[in-house]
Amino acid sequence: MGKQNTGLHFEDFYLDQRLRHATPRTLTEGDVALYIALTGSRFPLQSADTAAQAVGLPRRPVDDLLAFHIAFGKTVPDVSLNAIANLGYADVRFLQPVYTGDTLSAESEVIGLKENANGKSGVVYVRSVASNQSGKAVFSWNRWVMVRKQNPEAPAPETYVPDLPVEVPVSELSIPEGLNGSGFDVALTGSPHLWDDYDLGERIDHRDGMTIDDSDHTLATKLYQNTARVHFDERMMSSTPHGRRLMYGGHVISICRALSFNGLANAITVAAINGGTHSNPSFGGDTLYAYSEILAKEALSRDDLGALRIRTVGVKNLDSQEVESPTYEENGRLRYHPNVVLDLDYTILMPRHRSEC
């Protein structure tokens, strides 16, 4: 078989299997600067030590999504190298902030298996955990992927489909140790709007647009050390229906999060991703826009911070104002506008107005 990693096929997975992923990665100021250059992100805690210190953190944390993409990338060579489709993710928890100098590594456990009726592939469910150099968990997440069988004669495993939560309950959100929203100054972002000012169901079109060139998304995805060939090999992709390199969906999330600054500037940190749909592919040259809807507004057992559950919808090559919210089809599935590339359901933390006693 040779010495190359050819990934696991559906018949190679078994329930409770544990996968220890290569390669660990130290995150540094170099990654942080590149992430700003790749996304234009301006969220203050991740931009300035002074902003982080104003709310009780020792210095600026690494952007939640940057660190997550690096952790996620580690799972690809084992979990999804032979994937036909990345079907979904759920219960993504940001357990504690990552700082420069931290080294992340990742492990996964197979938590579900279901062979497809055609006997040629099946769905693998994994729960992954990324840990830092002290062994502390920094992210955990579930995803499910449709994976090819190599040997169609291999017997089907017993079907087990795990029960995955549709959201991370607010009571289980991890709030970074020491974070104190009462030190937050809206001058840090220029936006006066805090948690109290957002309304359930409110929609915010984020105005700004960003064109992503092939170099941009491939630099990002290499930075994340993600090895999925579909993102890098233009020649191979030219003979697929896509015709060219696919933009990594995680980078689309990052761009939309960066665009959301204009309207959600005080969403200082991501606490959870409840789920997400990449409804259409994005390619180099696409211009991305985004709008957000407030899905839930939840108080915490403290009055300096609140949680907002947000749907951020990414739109390509069309002003977001021209796109209506996705609607349910008769079969219960969401029907998306053909220019919608992302429907992300996540929870952020935002400072609250100080109560005047």
Place this chain on the structure above:
Amino acid sequence: MGKQNTGLHFEDFYLDQRLRHATPRTLTEGDVALYIALTGSRFPLQSADTAAQAVGLPRRPVDDLLAFHIAFGKTVPDVSLNAIANLGYADVRFLQPVYTGDTLSAESEVIGLKENANGKSGVVYVRSVASNQSGKAVFSWNRWVMVRKQNPEAPAPETYVPDLPVEVPVSELSIPEGLNGSGFDVALTGSPHLWDDYDLGERIDHRDGMTIDDSDHTLATKLYQNTARVHFDERMMSSTPHGRRLMYGGHVISICRALSFNGLANAITVAAINGGTHSNPSFGGDTLYAYSEILAKEALSRDDLGALRIRTVGVKNLDSQEVESPTYEENGRLRYHPNVVLDLDYTILMPRHRSEC
């Protein structure tokens, strides 16, 4: 109106108004490496700790222009989001070196206003100051911008046009504390030419050329956290006369400064920008060249360093040798060759030959 920042319109500005800009930014080795990758700059003090230490600095400072672009970018969402044109800048002072780990924030004060005769727009003059985490001013600069009115019925403000200096006087240049040109060794740059060797009126064509792709200038401009949409949104720009994304003029300055190494290698630090004209736009795919003229050669009250006032002219898609100096039209305005993209008037510091006693 919603929660998005829509910028200020002409009628929103008033004299002496103070604007505190978002988002503060910590500069790091990541920014420094990216700046080298984006410009190819080889000026020694900004490239090597050993070179900086040879002239008395603790370690390499952040490139003056990189730090300036980041500070400048902060003013965009407030000052120029609704700009029709960036008309000019003057009296740009580099007050003290920026080091990695420093956090910059910026404030502006409105120092002049003049509504246009058509009543649809006006010119806003601001003086901006960027400070570090200790509150020390690191740059100050003036610029004036033509800004749209949102409400054409809004009354015109009293006209006040500030008196802006055509140059920063040499006597007012800030020389970095501890900087001692007598420690400079021309082997650091390979160029034997020091302050004493340049002649008033001398012209230097910088030979090298650099093609800038769309990814390059958009990465740079996102790194600078500049949010002007004209640089990022290819789709929006495709319906303008430009037809595509505009390169940020500040990045053109940086490229020309990097090109000027070949002929001005010992121009170790930028002390002031006296003024500048972006006479034509630059786009992804343009190849930039540059030449410089020595406008003034001024001794300082010390003999280790001298100041050179320089005009650096950036030229696109044509050898700089084929371009003559801009000439004055009858109306007193400079007439530029259509391939000239930049006419920058600035002052640098350069070590002098040691006097042989």
Place this chain on the structure above:
Amino acid sequence: MGKQNTGLHFEDFYLDQRLRHATPRTLTEGDVALYIALTGSRFPLQSADTAAQAVGLPRRPVDDLLAFHIAFGKTVPDVSLNAIANLGYADVRFLQPVYTGDTLSAESEVIGLKENANGKSGVVYVRSVASNQSGKAVFSWNRWVMVRKQNPEAPAPETYVPDLPVEVPVSELSIPEGLNGSGFDVALTGSPHLWDDYDLGERIDHRDGMTIDDSDHTLATKLYQNTARVHFDERMMSSTPHGRRLMYGGHVISICRALSFNGLANAITVAAINGGTHSNPSFGGDTLYAYSEILAKEALSRDDLGALRIRTVGVKNLDSQEVESPTYEENGRLRYHPNVVLDLDYTILMPRHRSEC
């Protein structure tokens, strides 16, 4: 003549001439992150402090090739600015690891000269050494370059062609101080294959492909502060037979080394480059693939690490499996498939299986 560097011409070189190259460069975490973004490299010692510490190093070293390219770039303005062709390199020794914070500078000595029969150019042989801020040599290498004469009347120098070794003997390889392969855990890379498992003559096709856009290779080459105009100036190159910017050959080496992870994951460090041929040019838009052959398998005087001499062949726009090994023509020269862009002969260190006593 002006103040620009116009490089040396053949008649400017003389035997034993010493060239001190500009500009010194401090390497940082910014360079390291960019290198990962530009290559997607996943070799563990260079990716994670924890991996480096597991094998006895204080923290992750800078990738051998990144540091080498930066050192190499310094020699260009003096040695090869007027080169007609880069003919070869030999005896490239990686003498000790480079860490972030180190400042590299480079010097060269002319070790051979041979004017061409046409009297218009000649071959210059140089031995270069890069040193760190403590004056310790970190790399040494020989290369030879065909350089134009400026004055065809200049007399030919005495011909001296140095005797260059075809390989760096294993007994002379520098092994990083403190490096202890017995601490290596194959979980760091996910590949179980160690030195003992590779066979002489074994071929490994590395599967993965990577499309390199113009922005990618020019960012890399600017990061390396390499000033050869052929890489940057699209306008100048459009009137050459190539028709466009050439990819820097050193970056092709880096991409192929990164691709070789898939099959040579435990090749933890490069110890020497014995020689290399850039048999065809690469351009922006090319997709690179690679295969490797084990040329020699040599034990060291220790049982934690072994050396592998490897030929890695880079192929553009064609699966590496479709390319056979280069064959010798009657004239003794190697004949390459037209899609082969690189034939690199180098020596790496790889941990060995622990002997079971």
